[in-house]
Amino acid sequence: MSSAVTQTGAGADGAQRTLLRTKVEAAASTYQEVAGWEEVAAHAASLGQRVAIAPSLHAALPSLAAMLEGHGRTVVVPGEDDPAADVADVPVAIVAGAMAVAETGSVLVSEHELRDRVVTMLCQRLLQVVAADDVVDRLEDAAAWLAPRGGQAGFASLMTGPSRTADIERSLTIGVQGPDEVDVLVLTGADAAAEESTS
Amino acid sequence: MSELRSFDERYATALADPDVRGGLTAFQRGWRDSRDAAIADLEAQEGRSFDELRAELAAIKDGVLADWEHHLDSFTDNATAAGAEVVRVATPGEANALITARMQAAGADLMVKGKSMVSEEIGLNGHLEAAGIPPVETDLGEWILQLAAETPSHLVMPAIHKRKEVIAELFERVLKRPFPPDDIDRMVKVARTELRERFLASSVGLSGANALIAEGGSIMLVCNEGNNRMSVALPKLHVVTAGIEKLIPTYADAMKQVRLLGRSATGQPITVYTNFLTGPRPGQEQLIILLDNGRTAMAEDPDVAAALRCIRCGACADVCPPYGVVGGHAFGHVYTGAIGLVNTSFHHGIEAAAGPQSLCVSCGACATVCPVDIPLPVQILEVRENVARAGEAGNAGRVTRLALRAFQHPRLVDLGMRAVGVATTPVRRGGVTALPSALTARGPLAERIGWRTPPAVPPRPARDTLRRGRLEEPPRLADQPLAGRKVQLFLQCVSDRMAPDIPIAAAKLLRAAGAQVTVPRDQHCCGLPAYDSGEQDTAKSMVRQTMEALADGADVVTPASSCLAMLGHDAPYLLRDDLAEVERAQELAGRTYDLISYLTSGPGRLPAGSLDDGDRTPVTVHRFCQASNTLGRTDAIEAFLRDVAGVPVVPLPEASECCGFGGSTSVRNPELSAGILDRKLGCVDQTASSVLITDNPGCILHLRGGVHASGREVEVLHLAEYLVRRLPGATASPQER
Known part of the structure; x- marks a missing residue:
């Protein structure tokens, strides 16, 4: 685990994030609060040599690639031609979430284009990064995000934990077609405001 | 789909297989514990009872039925605006012909399928095989059944009737390498390696829909494995097959369904992926097929209309004692569990409903867990009456009818029972x-x-x-x-x-x-x-x-x-x-x-x-x-x-x-x-x-x-x-x- 774990904040936001942590962990993901993207990069770098960045995140935050390269990691940003091949079996990937829902421990990820989707589908370990200001209480808050986008082409997923199945004798097995491991990282520092513009 | 065997045959097969009963009893007990804990958590979280929560969702679904055309139009308009093609079809034949024609036009030679009960309802796999375009099931349970040439026995857990030993043997036979029966993890992982190349090679993907959200034209699609996300994303054509009862007015309403669906299906507060698809992705086509196949007739029949609230969680099977003995291949037709005893007669005819409905013991357990409060026991008895009226109950039905008519006469019963009492004195x-x-x-x-x-x-x-x-x-x-x-x-x-x-x-x-x-x-x-x-x-x-x-x-x-x-x-x-x-x-x-x-x-x-x-x-x-x-x-x-x-x-x-x-x-x-x-x-x-x-x-x-x-x-x-x-x-x- 990254060394960048900080204490959950105080007050109403603190209670909300405490619930989020509980629910994220109940879904078999890990939860941590980080001051900024540099800590996200450090965590990702600790997990694998090749790190994929979702193209939409890369466009909004090009400096993230440089941070990872600063750790000596190879950055993969899937292209238009054969995005699935680009990220096939990449050990670690980073995606930005539009919000995190405390009620369920879900992260809402908007990924209309195929090259964004292959990142969250094909990587082995997925880092979902959400700004602290984008932590919301209820599923209805996600509905309120979706409603104004109705009637326009789009794809958004509430992601809650690593992929799993219980199809054989109801025995829970983690890691089927999606990631085996998921880390939810909540940005609490000044970077969080910058991240706002990416979602 | 290969024609289902006769009910008598399916019933006999289920009884003869000791794995069915042993496995299903364990499954039902495990489900009960998880579901009850999940619902208790929900009641605490919401500060409302399960009955209040399900009444609310039932009212939402009933509201759709009351103004069906409006919601259908709204969904169609919004999905079309987002770039989808929405086609309403009346019969399975129309749906199959449309899908086959579209695949042939696209020169497709493979379809990857996410779990879709409507595709089972219309018998799509059989049609595609006949057309030389083999479909590949990508849900683990469905894939196991496809390898075994079987159909699902449960709405949510399609292969729950199979023990791990049987699945290991199946994998060994088909994949030609050893699978230790206790290594479920390995069996799951092999699905990933076997299926991934199919995902990447396939030009057509199919999914069902857990909800059709009218206000935005979005399809809500839930899954745990992630297979659905791949089958809707990677292919150039995404086909959706959904029953028209899946309409729900708003995204907020859909969230109420989410709260009850996962908990009722598997005891999860929410599935791993709850996807909202609005139109196709760039570079993709999306064909949404909305199937009637008896649903309008159900809506017009006040005795069964509430069955259209169903969100396909499978809870009615998970508490059903007869289901626990014989499983879904006998207790149901394509649709299994209590809901299958009701909707089968509308989707597949009264003959198909006759056998399975005779297994219901009228215990009423299904109604206590249904997250949309469908009065299933009452509806099953309505179907049973229709079966009796249609003369589909066979010889047993005729004997029952005569016996009950005789039983109406108190004097006759009195004399008869006294006579039996005297006659049986020696034993x-x-x-x-x-x-x-x-x-x-x-x-x-x-x-x-x-x-x-x-x-x-x-x-x-x-x-x-x-x-x-x-x-x-x-x-x-x-x-x-x-x-x-x-x-x-x-x-x-x-x-x-x-x-x-x-x-x-x-x-x-x-x-x-x-x-x-x-x-x-x-x-x-x-x-x-x-x-x-x-x-x-x-x-x-x-x-x-x-x-x-x-x-x-x-x-x-x-x-x-x-x-x-x-x-x-x-x-x-x-x-x-x-x-x-x-x-x-x-x-x-x-x-x-x-x-x-x-x-x-x-x-x-x-x-x-x-x-x-x-x-x-x-x-x-x-x-x-x-x-x-x-x-x-x-x-x-x-x-x-x-x-x-x-x-x-x-x-x-x-x-x-x-x-x-x-x-x-x-x-x-x-x-x-x-x-x-x-x-x-x-x-x-x-x-x-x-x-x-x-x-x-x-x-x-x-x-x-x-x-x-x-x-x-x-x-x-x-x-x-x-x-x-x-x-x-x-x-x-x-x-x-």
């Missing part, structure tokens, strides 16, 4: 009929009758003993809550004729509490057996006869809770076409009690300790399923025994589960009934109790027969029989003959 042993062991131990009849010793038929019914002045005056209790109160005892046809000790004990108990007990002469049968058998006209005439017999406005008390379920709950519904009759039925319902409700919440409330004779031998209690599931009774008998009789009660695991009697089911499908009984007696064994108390005579005769045939040392008693022993000065075993 009557205590409460059972001793059949020759040559019949029950082996041979063709052994499996059908050997598991349950039949009850004895005494030569004189209870009504003779209870005739005025014949019954000796019982000792009086110190407290007389019923002093001066007139009580009409409704004997119940079964106990009157086959277990007279039960109504006699009830009469004594009521008199001990001060009541003036009368036994109305013209009483016969409440009509439940006929209603349960789909013979609603016969049932109505028997209800009317009973209303007539009990017209005197005094309280009616019956030792049979099943009669209370009929008179207190079902009768007003059964007579719903005539308002005056409904009022009469409601009037009777308002003054009818079963013994326990009369003694606890009714006028006969007995004070604590009043039946405490100092005996502390522990007992256990089977909760009559309909009393729990339909009448909403919880621990009334246990609490009464503890507080009023001072007896320690050992909790019975799965106390409210059906014992397997199920009225006509135990006669028509004895193997099924025996399987459910076995599960029940296994639970009784766990309590190590030597006394089993319950309060429905049908259950009692069934349980006694099972206990006797299996050689167990358990005394099965009606609550009244147990309590009269504790009256002051009572002898240990009251035999009034």
Whole structure:
């Protein structure tokens, strides 16, 4: 685990994030609060040599690639031609979430284009990064995000934990077609405001 | 889809496979624990009860039905604006032809499929195979079944009927390498490697839809494995097959569905992926096929319209005792579980519904867990009536019909039962009929009758003993809550004729509490057996006869809770076409009690300790399923025994589960009934109790027969029989003959 774990904040936001942590962990993901993207990069770098960045995140935050390269990691940003091949079996990937829902421990990820989707589908370990200001209480808050986008082409997923199945004798097995491991990282520092513009 | 085998064949296959029952019992128990915990969490989180939450979702779904065209148009407009092509089709044939043509036009040679029950409903796989475009199932359970050339046996857990050993063998045979049966993780991982190249190679992907969100034209698609996300993202053409009942007005409404869907399906607060797709991704086409196939007809039939609320969670199968014995290949057609018994006749015809519906024991468990509050037990009986009317119930149905019609005549029944009582005197042993062991131990009849010793038929019914002045005056209790109160005892046809000790004990108990007990002469049968058998006209005439017999406005008390379920709950519904009759039925319902409700919440409330004779031998209690599931009774008998009789009660695991009697089911499908009984007696064994108390005579005769045939040392008693022993000065075993 990254060394960048900080204490959950105080007050109403603190209670909300405490619930989020509980629910994220109940879904078999890990939860941590980080001051900024540099800590996200450090965590990702600790997990694998090749790190994929979702193209939409890369466009909004090009400096993230440089941070990872600063750790000596190879950055993969899937292209238009054969995005699935680009990220096939990449050990670690980073995606930005539009919000995190405390009620369920879900992260809402908007990924209309195929090259964004292959990142969250094909990587082995997925880092979902959400700004602290984008932590919301209820599923209805996600509905309120979706409603104004109705009637326009789009794809958004509430992601809650690593992929799993219980199809054989109801025995829970983690890691089927999606990631085996998921880390939810909540940005609490000044970077969080910058991240706002990416979602 | 390959044509499903006949029902009889599927039923026989399921019974012959020991894995089915063993696996499903474990599955149902595990599901129950997870689901109950998840729902309790939800109630705490929302500060509202499950009943309130499901009523809210049911109202949302009903609102869609009330204005279906508007919501369909709204969905279509929004999805079209987002770039999808939306096509409404009436029949499976149209849907299959459309999909096949579109795939051929695109030059597609492979389809990757996410889980879609509608694709099963229309038999898509068979059509694609015939067209030379093989589909590949990508949900793990569905993929296993495709390798095994089988169909799903559960809406959510399609391969739950298969043990891991069987799946390991299947993988070894198909994939030509060894699979240790205990390494489930390895079996799961092989699906990833085997399927990933198919995902990448396929130009067409298919999915179902968990909801069609009208306000935005979005498809809500939930999954845990992530396979659905791949099959909708990677191919150039994404085909959606969905029933038009999946419409829901808004995203906020969809979230209410999410809260109940995952918890009801697998006990999860939410599935791993809850995807909202609006139109195709860039570079992709999206074809949304909205299927009717009998749904409009369902909407127009008030008896079954509520079944269109269904969100396909599978909970109705997960609590269903017959499903636990035979699984979904027999208990259902394409759609399994209780909902399958209802919607099959609309999607696949009454012939397809006839066999599976005969397995329902009418225990009512499905209705207690349905997250959209569909009155499934009532709807199944409507289907059963349609099956009977259409002559699809076969020879067994004809025999049942004739027997029930004869049973309408009290004089005939009286003479017949007395004659049987006299004729069977040589083989009557205590409460059972001793059949020759040559019949029950082996041979063709052994499996059908050997598991349950039949009850004895005494030569004189209870009504003779209870005739005025014949019954000796019982000792009086110190407290007389019923002093001066007139009580009409409704004997119940079964106990009157086959277990007279039960109504006699009830009469004594009521008199001990001060009541003036009368036994109305013209009483016969409440009509439940006929209603349960789909013979609603016969049932109505028997209800009317009973209303007539009990017209005197005094309280009616019956030792049979099943009669209370009929008179207190079902009768007003059964007579719903005539308002005056409904009022009469409601009037009777308002003054009818079963013994326990009369003694606890009714006028006969007995004070604590009043039946405490100092005996502390522990007992256990089977909760009559309909009393729990339909009448909403919880621990009334246990609490009464503890507080009023001072007896320690050992909790019975799965106390409210059906014992397997199920009225006509135990006669028509004895193997099924025996399987459910076995599960029940296994639970009784766990309590190590030597006394089993319950309060429905049908259950009692069934349980006694099972206990006797299996050689167990358990005394099965009606609550009244147990309590009269504790009256002051009572002898240990009251035999009034």
